[in-house]
Amino acid sequence: MTYTATTPNQSLNDLALGETGILKDFDMPENIAEHLMNLGFVPGLEVMVARTGPGGNPRVYRVDGTEVALRRDLSQCIAVRPLHDAESLHDAAIEVE
Amino acid sequence: MTSPATVPFPAVAKGSPVYKTVAMVGPPNAGKTTLFNRLTGLRQKVGNFPGVTVEHHSGTYRFESGKEVCLVDLPGVYSLNPKSEDERVTVDVLNGNMRGAERPDAIILVLDSSNLNRHLILAGRVIALGLPTLVLLNMADELHKQGGSVDVLLLARQLGTPVALISAVTGEGVDAVEKFLFAAPHPPEPLELPIFGDPRHCREWAVRVGSHAGYQRGATPEWTRRLDSIFLHKVWGGAIFAIVIVAVFQTIFSLGQPASSFLQHLLDHIATILSNMLPPGMINSLAVNGIWKGAGSVLVFLPQILLLFLVIGILEDSGYLARAAVISDKVMARAGLNGKSFIPLLSAYGCAVPAIMATRTIENKRDRIATILIAPFMTCSARLPVYTMLIAAFIPDHPVFGPVVTTRAVVMLGLYVLGFVMAVVTAKVLKSSVLRSRDVAFIMELPPYRWPMWKSLALRLMDRAKAFFFRAGTVILGASVVLWALTYLPMHNGQPPQIADSAIASVGRFIEPAIQPLGFNWKIGVGLLSSFAAREVIIATMGTLHGVDPASHAMDLQEALKSDLSPAGAIALLVFFAFAMQCMSTMAVVRRETNSWKWPLLQFLYMTAVAYIAAFVAYHITLQYWS
Numbered sequence: 001m002t003y004t005a006t007t008p009n010q011s012l013n014d015l016a017l018g019e020t021g022i023l024k025d026f027d028m029p030e031n032i033a034e035h036l037m038n039l040g041f042v043p044g045l046e047v048m049v050a051r052t053g054p055g056g057n058p059r060v061y062r063v064d065g066t067e068v069a070l071r072r073d074l075s076q077c078i079a080v081r082p083l084h085d086a087e088s089l090h091d092a093a094i095e096v097e
Numbered sequence: 098m099t100s101p102a103t104v105p106f107p108a109v110a111k112g113s114p115v116y117k118t119v120a121m122v123g124p125p126n127a128g129k130t131t132l133f134n135r136l137t138g139l140r141q142k143v144g145n146f147p148g149v150t151v152e153h154h155s156g157t158y159r160f161e162s163g164k165e166v167c168l169v170d171l172p173g174v175y176s177l178n179p180k181s182e183d184e185r186v187t188v189d190v191l192n193g194n195m196r197g198a199e200r201p202d203a204i205i206l207v208l209d210s211s212n213l214n215r216h217l218i219l220a221g222r223v224i225a226l227g228l229p230t231l232v233l234l235n236m237a238d239e240l241h242k243q244g245g246s247v248d249v250l251l252l253a254r255q256l257g258t259p260v261a262l263i264s265a266v267t268g269e270g271v272d273a274v275e276k277f278l279f280a281a282p283h284p285p286e287p288l289e290l291p292i293f294g295d296p297r298h299c300r301e302w303a304v305r306v307g308s309h310a311g312y313q314r315g316a317t318p319e320w321t322r323r324l325d326s327i328f329l330h331k332v333w334g335g336a337i338f339a340i341v342i343v344a345v346f347q348t349i350f351s352l353g354q355p356a357s358s359f360l361q362h363l364l365d366h367i368a369t370i371l372s373n374m375l376p377p378g379m380i381n382s383l384a385v386n387g388i389w390k391g392a393g394s395v396l397v398f399l400p401q402i403l404l405l406f407l408v409i410g411i412l413e414d415s416g417y418l419a420r421a422a423v424i425s426d427k428v429m430a431r432a433g434l435n436g437k438s439f440i441p442l443l444s445a446y447g448c449a450v451p452a453i454m455a456t457r458t459i460e461n462k463r464d465r466i467a468t469i470l471i472a473p474f475m476t477c478s479a480r481l482p483v484y485t486m487l488i489a490a491f492i493p494d495h496p497v498f499g500p501v502v503t504t505r506a507v508v509m510l511g512l513y514v515l516g517f518v519m520a521v522v523t524a525k526v527l528k529s530s531v532l533r534s535r536d537v538a539f540i541m542e543l544p545p546y547r548w549p550m551w552k553s554l555a556l557r558l559m560d561r562a563k564a565f566f567f568r569a570g571t572v573i574l575g576a577s578v579v580l581w582a583l584t585y586l587p588m589h590n591g592q593p594p595q596i597a598d599s600a601i602a603s604v605g606r607f608i609e610p611a612i613q614p615l616g617f618n619w620k621i622g623v624g625l626l627s628s629f630a631a632r633e634v635i636i637a638t639m640g641t642l643h644g645v646d647p648a649s650h651a652m653d654l655q656e657a658l659k660s661d662l663s664p665a666g667a668i669a670l671l672v673f674f675a676f677a678m679q680c681m682s683t684m685a686v687v688r689r690e691t692n693s694w695k696w697p698l699l700q701f702l703y704m705t706a707v708a709y710i711a712a713f714v715a716y717h718i719t720l721q722y723w724s
Contacts, residue, residue: 028538031178032538032540034296035175038175038215039175039215039540039542040215042296042300045300051325051329052331053331053334053423054329054331054334054335054424055427057426058423058541060325060543064214064215065314065317066215066543067317067542067543068541069419069423069426069540069541069542069543070538070539070540070541071426071538073538074539
C-alpha cells in the first residue's frame with residue numbers, strides 16, 4: 001500500500017489521464033453534487049480519468065460502471081485521494097459485510 | 098437465471114385488470130420509453146402538465162381480452178428530489194398532487210439491469226411511496242452478454258415487490274407487465290428503505306440489496322470503449338465531428354430543400370385546382386388564399402422537420418449525440434452555453450422550427466431557453482430567397498478576391514456572419530443576466546453505443562410531426578387567415594380591393610412613419626407585415642404590389658424594387674431580415690416549447706428592436722458612403 005504524496009486538497013482535475021482516485025467530497029451547490037451522486041460519483045468510490053476529449057476539456061471519467069464527461073472547472077471542485085497504480089480497492093470503501 | 102424470469106405474482110383477480118392508470122418511472126437511458134412504445138404502439142398522446150414545461154406521454158395498453166389500461170410515461174429521473182422540475186413533477190404525479198393528472202393506481206419502474214448499484218436507490222425511493230410497484234430490470238440481453246447476472250426472486254423478496262428481468266428491445270419477459278396488471282393489488286410490504294439519507298448510505302443499501310440477490314454487473318462493452326477511442330480521439334474525434342456536421346447540413350439542404358420546394362409546387366397546384374373548382378368570390382379566396390395557403394405554409398416545413406429529426410434521432414439513439422456535445426462544449430462555453438446546445442443551433446441554419454423542438458435534449462431549463470431565444474438568429478433557409486433577390490437587384494457584381502469571391506458572395510457571407518455574431522452576443526447577454534445559471538454545470542453521461550431502433554425513431558418522428566402540426570399549425574393557420582382578411586378588405590361593390598387600397602395597405606401606410614428612418618416606404622412595410630407569415634412571402638407580396646409575377650419575371654421585380662428602395666434602403670432591409678423574427682411558425686413553436694407566451698413575445702420584441710436599430714444604423718452608414 002503506497003500512497004502518492006498528496007496535498008491536503010487534491011482535486012479530480014489534478015489527476016492525469018489514466019490515473020485513479022478515491023472520491024472524497026464535493027465543494028459545489030448541493031443540487032449539482034446530488035446530480036453527480038446520482039451518476040455514481042459517491043464519496044468512497046473509485047474514479048478514473050478515462051479520456052481527454054479534443055481540446056482537453058471536458059474530460060471523461062469512469063465511475064461506478066459508467067462514463068461521465070465533466071468540465072475541468074467542475075472537476076476542480078471534487079476532492080479526491082489519488083490511488084497508486086499497484087493499489088486496487090475494488091469498491092473497498094463501499095464493500096458491505 | 099440465464100433467461101428472463103419473473104417472480105410468482107399474487108393470485109390473479111377475476112378476468113380484468115385491476116388498475117386504471119399506471120405510471121412508468123425510471124432513470125434516463127434505462128429504456129423506459131422503448132418499453133412504453135412497445136406496450137402502447139400508436140395508441141399514445143403527448144401532453145403538458147399545467148404550469149410546467151415538463152411533457153408526458155400517455156397511452157393505452159390493450160389486453161387480448163380487449164380491456165385497456167392507461168399508461169403514463171413520466172420524465173426520466175435519477176432520484177425523487179423535488180429541486181429538479183422533472184423530479185418534482187414525477188413526485189407530484191405519483192402522490193396525486195398534480196393538477197390535471199389522476200393519481201396512478203400502480204407504478205411500473207424500469208431500471209437498467211447493468212446499473213443496479215445506482216438504480217436500486219431510485220427503486221428504494223419509489224417503493225417507499227407505497228403504491229403497488231412492478232420493478233423491471235431492463236436490458237437483460239445486454240446484462241447476460243456482458244457476463245452479469247441477478248436472481249430476481251431474491252431481489253423481489255428484499256424489495257417486497259414483484260421483479261422481472263426483461264428486454265424492452267427484444268420483448269423478452271415483457272409479459273410480466275400483463276401478469277402484474279392482472280394480479281390482485283399488492284402494496285409493497287414496508288421495508289427499511291433509505292429514502293433521503295446520506296448518499297453513501299443509500300448506495301451501501303443498494304449494493305447490499307444487490308449483492309444479496311447475487312447481482313453481478315457486466316463489463317462495459319468493449320466496442321463502446323473502442324469506438325470512443327476513435328470518436329473522442331484528440332485529432333480524429335474533431336475530424337469525424339466535422340464530417341458528421343457537414344453530413345447533417347448536406348442532408349437538410351440536398352434532400353430537405355428540394356422536398357420542401359416540390360411540396361410547395363404540389364400545394365400551389367392543388368390551390369389552382371381548388372380555386373377552379375369553387376365558384377369565384379370571397380369563399381373561394383378565403384379557402385384558397387387564407388386557409389389552404391396557411392395550411393400549406395405549415396406543410397412545407399414538414400420534410401425538413403422530419404429529415405432533421407430522423408438524423409438527430411439516429412445520432413441520439415446511437416449515443417453519438419452525447420459525444421458531439423462533449424466535443425463542441427469547449428466552443429459553446431465561450432458563448433456561455435454548453436455542448437448540448439450545439440446540434441439545435443446547427444439545425445437552425447436549416448429552419449428554426451425543428452431546431453427549437455430539438456432543444457428538448459437540453460435538460461437545464463435556462464440553457465434551453467437561451468438556446469431557443471438565439472436559434473432564430475441563425476440564417477435559416479427561408480431568408481435565402483429574400484437575400485438572393487435583394488442582392489441580385491442592388492449589389493453590383495464585382496470580383497473581390499479572384500473571380501469566384503464577388504461582392505455579392507461577400508454580402509451573402511456577411512449576412513450569415515451577422516446572424517451568428519448576434520446569436521453569440523445575445524447568448525452572452527442572456528447567460529450573464531436573466532438566464533444566468535450559477536448552479537448548473539456541464540455533466541454529460543456517455544451511454545454505451547447502441548443500434549438505433551427504427552420503430553422508436555418512427556414513433557418519435559410521428560410525435561414531433563403531430564406536435565408541430567396541431568399546436569403550431571393552428572396558430573399559423575389563424576394568423577394566415579387574418580393576413581388574408583387584411584388583403585381582402587374593405588370590399589368595393591362586392592369586389593376585393595386592389596392591394597394598394599386594402600386594409601393591409603392602410604396598415605402599411607400607418608406604419609410608414611416608423612419605418613421611414615430605415616429607408617422603407619409603405620410598400621416595403623406591407624411586405625414586412627406579410628413576411629410575418631413566412632419570410633419569403635415578402636417576394637410574392639412585392640410582386641403583387643407591382644403587378645409582377647415573381648416566378649416568371651424575376652428581373653422585372655428586381656427593377657420594380659428599385660423604385661421602392663435606395664441602395665441604402667436595400668442594405669437596411671437585408672440587415673433587418675438578418676435579425677428580425679419574421680416567422681409566426683417559429684413564434685408558435687417557441688410558445689409550445691416554453692409553454693408560455695412570455696418568451697415568444699419577449700423574443701419577438703427583442704429581435705424586432707435589434708433589427709430596427711441595426712437597419713437604422715446600416716441605412717445611415719450606407720447613405721454616407723454609397724448613395
